Amino acid sequence: MGERIGHLLLIILVFIQVWFSTAQNNDFTAMRALKDAWDNTPPSWEGSSDPCSDWEGIRCTNGRVTTIKLASMNLKGRLTGDIAQLTELQILDLSYNKDLTGSLTSAIENLKKLTDLILVDCGFNGPLPNSLGNLDSLIQMSLNSNAFTGPIPPSIGNIEKLYWLDLADNRLSGGIPVSNGGTPGLDMLLNAGHFHFGKNMLTGNIPERLFRSNMSLIHILFEDNQLIGPIPSTLGLVKTLEVVRLDRNFLTGSVPPSINDLIRVTDMFLSNNRLTGPMPNLSGLIVLNYLDLSNNTFDPSSVPSWFSTLESLTTLNMYSTNLEGQLPASLFRIPQLQNVDLRNNALNGTLNIGTAPSNQLQQVNLQNNQITDFTQRSQDSIEIILLGNPICTETRVDNNFCSLPRNTTPYSTLPNNCGTKFCTPPRVLSPNCRCSFPYTGNLNFRAPSFSDIGNSTIYDSLSDSLISSFQIFQLPVESISLSNPHKVFNEYLVIKLQIFPIEVKGFNRTGISGLAFSFSSQAYKPPPAFGPYVFSGENYDFSLAELGHKSSSGVVIGAAVGSCVLVVLLILAGIYAFRQKGRAERAYQESSPFALWDVNNGSGAVPQLNGAKAFSFGELSKYTNNFSESNNIGTGGYGMVYKGILLNGQIIAIKRAKLGSTQGGLEFKTEIELLSRVHHKNLVSLVGFCFDQGEQMLVYEYIVNGTVKDSLSGRSGIRLDWMRRLRIALGAAKGLQYLHDLADPPIIHRDVKTNNILLDERLVAKVADFGVSKSLGDANRTHVTTQVKGTMGYMDPEYYMTQQLTEKSDVYSFGVVLLELITARNPIEKGKYIVKKVKQAMDKSKELYNLHDVLDPIIGLTTQLKGLERFVDLSLRCVEETGDHRPTMSDVVKEIEGIMELNGFNPNAESAANSAEDFTTRGSDHLYTNDSLFAYSGDHFPTKLDSK
Numbered sequence: 017m018g019e020r021i022g023h024l025l026l027i028i029l030v031f032i033q034v035w036f037s038t039a040q041n042n043d044f045t046a047m048r049a050l051k052d053a054w055d056n057t058p059p060s061w062e063g064s065s066d067p068c069s070d071w072e073g074i075r076c077t078n079g080r081v082t083t084i085k086l087a088s089m090n091l092k093g094r095l096t097g098d099i100a101q102l103t104e105l106q107i108l109d110l111s112y113n114k115d116l117t118g119s120l121t122s123a124i125e126n127l128k129k130l131t132d133l134i135l136v137d138c139g140f141n142g143p144l145p146n147s148l149g150n151l152d153s154l155i156q157m158s159l160n161s162n163a164f165t166g167p168i169p170p171s172i173g174n175i176e177k178l179y180w181l182d183l184a185d186n187r188l189s190g191g192i193p194v195s196n197g198g199t200p201g202l203d204m205l206l207n208a209g210h211f212h213f214g215k216n217m218l219t220g221n222i223p224e225r226l227f228r229s230n231m232s233l234i235h236i237l238f239e240d241n242q243l244i245g246p247i248p249s250t251l252g253l254v255k256t257l258e259v260v261r262l263d264r265n266f267l268t269g270s271v272p273p274s275i276n277d278l279i280r281v282t283d284m285f286l287s288n289n290r291l292t293g294p295m296p297n298l299s300g301l302i303v304l305n306y307l308d309l310s311n312n313t314f315d316p317s318s319v320p321s322w323f324s325t326l327e328s329l330t331t332l333n334m335y336s337t338n339l340e341g342q343l344p345a346s347l348f349r350i351p352q353l354q355n356v357d358l359r360n361n362a363l364n365g366t367l368n369i370g371t372a373p374s375n376q377l378q379q380v381n382l383q384n385n386q387i388t389d390f391t392q393r394s395q396d397s398i399e400i401i402l403l404g405n406p407i408c409t410e411t412r413v414d415n416n417f418c419s420l421p422r423n424t425t426p427y428s429t430l431p432n433n434c435g436t437k438f439c440t441p442p443r444v445l446s447p448n449c450r451c452s453f454p455y456t457g458n459l460n461f462r463a464p465s466f467s468d469i470g471n472s473t474i475y476d477s478l479s480d481s482l483i484s485s486f487q488i489f490q491l492p493v494e495s496i497s498l499s500n501p502h503k504v505f506n507e508y509l510v511i512k513l514q515i516f517p518i519e520v521k522g523f524n525r526t527g528i529s530g531l532a533f534s535f536s537s538q539a540y541k542p543p544p545a546f547g548p549y550v551f552s553g554e555n556y557d558f559s560l561a562e563l564g565h566k567s568s569s570g571v572v573i574g575a576a577v578g579s580c581v582l583v584v585l586l587i588l589a590g591i592y593a594f595r596q597k598g599r600a601e602r603a604y605q606e607s608s609p610f611a612l613w614d615v616n617n618g619s620g621a622v623p624q625l626n627g628a629k630a631f632s633f634g635e636l637s638k639y640t641n642n643f644s645e646s647n648n649i650g651t652g653g654y655g656m657v658y659k660g661i662l663l664n665g666q667i668i669a670i671k672r673a674k675l676g677s678t679q680g681g682l683e684f685k686t687e688i689e690l691l692s693r694v695h696h697k698n699l700v701s702l703v704g705f706c707f708d709q710g711e712q713m714l715v716y717e718y719i720v721n722g723t724v725k726d727s728l729s730g731r732s733g734i735r736l737d738w739m740r741r742l743r744i745a746l747g748a749a750k751g752l753q754y755l756h757d758l759a760d761p762p763i764i765h766r767d768v769k770t771n772n773i774l775l776d777e778r779l780v781a782k783v784a785d786f787g788v789s790k791s792l793g794d795a796n797r798t799h800v801t802t803q804v805k806g807t808m809g810y811m812d813p814e815y816y817m818t819q820q821l822t823e824k825s826d827v828y829s830f831g832v833v834l835l836e837l838i839t840a841r842n843p844i845e846k847g848k849y850i851v852k853k854v855k856q857a858m859d860k861s862k863e864l865y866n867l868h869d870v871l872d873p874i875i876g877l878t879t880q881l882k883g884l885e886r887f888v889d890l891s892l893r894c895v896e897e898t899g900d901h902r903p904t905m906s907d908v909v910k911e912i913e914g915i916m917e918l919n920g921f922n923p924n925a926e927s928a929a930n931s932a933e934d935f936t937t938r939g940s941d942h943l944y945t946n947d948s949l950f951a952y953s954g955d956h957f958p959t960k961l962d963s964k
């Protein structure tokens with residue numbers, strides 16, 4: 017009996033093996049067939065016949081091809097049906113290969129494991145095969161910027177997991193398919209966040225049936241098509257929407273009142289249609305930034321009241337909309353208002369922009385109205401244009417405000433001071449003054465929420481986010497340069513991007529396809545204000561980069577010239593070698609953290625560092641422009657904080673102790689030793705230090721999105737909904753738990769507050785500034801006696817009274833942070849303490865403990881605040897009077913995790929999705945599934961992690 021089973025097993029094993037190696041052979045054959053079908057495949061494909069050995073751009077698992085990433089490889093040819101053999105394929109990215117042409121093979125339906133089909137900006141044409149609907153695992157389908165024709169296949173509606181559907185910028189025609197009896201349609205895509213169909217030739221109505229209340233759409237981009245009929249009233253059912261672009265179609269009828277229900281919309285474009293009827297009531301769009309209703313024939317209407325009540329508006333474009341009457345001065349007090357375009361209306365009376373207009377106001381264009389007077393004229397920085405109004409047709413034509421709009425010079429990354437250095441083309445000077453071969457392309461932002469495209473602040477945030485993403489993705493980028501931001505006809509903001517390689521000789525193919533993939537897969541996320549984007553990459557000339565490298569040796573020339581010249585060359589070579597040697601020595605010194613340690617200064621043996629680097633004073637001054645004022649990003653009791661950029665492009669924050677607040681060498685050493693040992697994804701990590709020329713500086717990683725306090729106060733422009741706040745609470749709690757329970761020796765933070773919790777580019781919370789922290793030293797001691805430090809409002813009263821510091825003091829401060837998270841109020845406001853305020857307002861018998869008036873109004877705009885009561889209970893337990901009654905940080909972590917589960921998702925999967933370390937180990941795949949930066953609610957996505 018046992019023997020028979022044994023035989024059976026053996027047979028099965030052999031069978032599996034045969035089957036397996038056949039499948040594997042199929043993969044090899046298919047890959048070789050694709051190689052033959054394409055020109056310019058990577059040279060590494062010539063060496064071995066096994067694509068899984070070391071073919072660039074190909075990744076395998078168990079001998080089967082699972083990933084093909086060949087974006088921006090200059091491939092030429094067709095995507096043949098051979099691809100259908102790769103039945104284990106999960107990711108296919110062939111973007112930015114403009115010479116890949118032909119139609120999309122219908123055999124592609126065999127790729128049942130494919131999650132990402134990314135063919136952005138290639139030369140594909142012909143109709144989309146209906147078989148696309150059989151790609152059951154697909155999450156991202158990006159077929160934008162090709163020349164596809166024909167209709168959108170209704171079968172796409174069958175791809176239940178589809179989250180990202182981008183068909184924009186093709187020549188698609190026909191209607192938008194919706195389900196009907198047995199026929200599938202796009203209304204079935206309940207997990208989809210993105211319908212990007214702009215720049216096509218779609219016709220017909222936008223079907224009423226397309227929108228349902230249980231959809232999760234965030235962006236609908238239908239601009240620049242030939243859609244007709246009315247805007248369906250069902251649009252108002254999709255409460256998750258943030259960007260709505262229906263402009264540049266032939267839509268008719270009146271705007272349905274239900275549009276006023278879209279309370280999360282930040283960008284609304286209905287311009288350039290044939291809309292009629294009354295001026296829409298948009299008073300409900302309370303977070304609206306960008307509104308464009310221009311060029312429609314609404315009924316003549318006086319200025320609607322929502323002109324002055326939409327507090328988040330940056331941009332109001334309503335030219336040619338039949339507006340009449342007088343503009344209220346209150347419009348110009350909207351705090352973030354930047355541009356107003358009300359040309360070609362019948363506005364009349366006196367223009368009054370009030371005494372305190374928004375300080376971001378750039379331009380008010382009122383050309384061709386009936387305005388007869390203008391009272392406020394002292395605001396030189398604001399450009400007012402009244403040409404074509406009665407006020408300009410009389411005697412005052414010479415006034416500024418009667419001239420045409422000024423042209424402004426576009427933004428460009430400021431070159432650092434590179435002296436007279438220049439590069440021979442095709443090399444380009446990088447912002448760090450090096451000549452190399454950049455990868456270049458255009459970022460096209462399809463719906464930015466700002467219009468002041470001359471303000472450099474916004475581009476600084478963009479370039480920071482690019483640099484830090486490339487770092488996280490471990491891409492070999494030295495620096496980047498942004499230039500020439502401009503709006504094109506359909507209001508896309510286009511910015512030229514140059515990415516400079518770390519290696520002077522240029523990027524290799526792995527580097528380029530990695531960079532290209534970070535854009536094509538939407539793994540890179542710009543700051544929220546930039547909204548949805550698409551990148552178009554230019555060809556990268558690998559041969560040029562290789563050539564440029566070789567020709568620098570100059571050997572050939574040397575042999576051809578006379579001996580006299582040779583002598584000169586030899587001397588020059590000698591000098592060169594000598595300088596190189598000096599450079600090498602200096603480089604060695606700089607890379608050794610011990611070389612600079614000042615042993616004579618009584619600071620003991622060289623510090624035992626864990627990955628932290630010693631910087632010289634000279635280096636840090638170079639990285640910070642000599643500690644210039646423009647690099648200063650903060651000031652504290654201890655000194656100043658500066659922002660700097662390392663040669664490898666990493667952005668750093670440098671805490672420079674001011675004279676008089678430096679500590680002894682020994683203490684400083686102890687501190688950096690301690691800090692360099694602390695590594696956790698919810699703690700800001702130490703990059704290095706400087707102990708040189710009497711200075712003491714700590715160098716930290718720079719965290720892009722600033723402090724939680726900034727976000728709560730609305731300063732950073734990042735909106736925090738309930739889920740985001742829970743995630744932040746959990747992250748910060750885990751950071752503190754690590755300090756208390758896992759750091760050795762344990763560390764008490766002593767200054768936990770919302771100002772010391774930072775948010776990275778993916779809104780992961782990172783606890784900062786445990787520099788003043790006190791190590792508990794001897795693990796047997798449970799408290800240390802020390803001088804009281806901390807911040808009013810967060811301080812543990814028990815510690816204040818007894819000066820006995822324990823971990824429970826941090827727990828108290830954290831309780832205050834939790835209350836701040838739900839109320840967005842300062843701990844002490846108008847003399848009232850937040851803890852007291854919450855306790856007074858609280859009534860446990862009522863819904864949400866009756867805290868409606870105390871809660872931050874933004875938190876619950878849309879979501880149900882599930883578990884809020886538990887959250888409040890937890891906060892109040894943390895601020896119990898005596899430490900013994902407070903929970904430990906690990907209790908706090910568990911409780912927050914429980915609340916998150918109540919809200920329907922797994923905090924562990926969540927933290928994995930948010931963790932940078934996980935990202936790097938997973939390769940740069942699928943970041944877009946964690947869409948948290950521009951998705952208001954990051955919790956509904958069909959991420960792989962969720963589905964596990």
Ligand SMILES: *[C@@H]1O[C@H](CO)[C@@H](O)[C@H](O)[C@H]1NC(C)=O
Nearest residue numbers: 276277297298299300320321
């Ligand atoms: C606009 O809609 C709001 C409700 O969202 C309503 O309170 C207000 O009266 C409406 N305004 C007009 C002018 O209809």
Ligand SMILES: *[C@@H]1O[C@H](CO)[C@@H](O)[C@H](O)[C@H]1NC(C)=O
Nearest residue numbers: 340341342362363364365366
């Ligand atoms: C402005 O236009 C409105 C509506 O057309 C009209 O009622 C009003 O009298 C005009 N005001 C002036 C000062 O011309």
Ligand SMILES: *[C@@H]1O[C@H](CO)[C@@H](O)[C@H](O)[C@H]1NC(C)=O
Nearest residue numbers: 375376377468471472473474
């Ligand atoms: C530039 O933008 C920043 C942030 O968006 C803002 O604080 C600042 O006031 C703007 N500057 C001008 C001149 O508008």
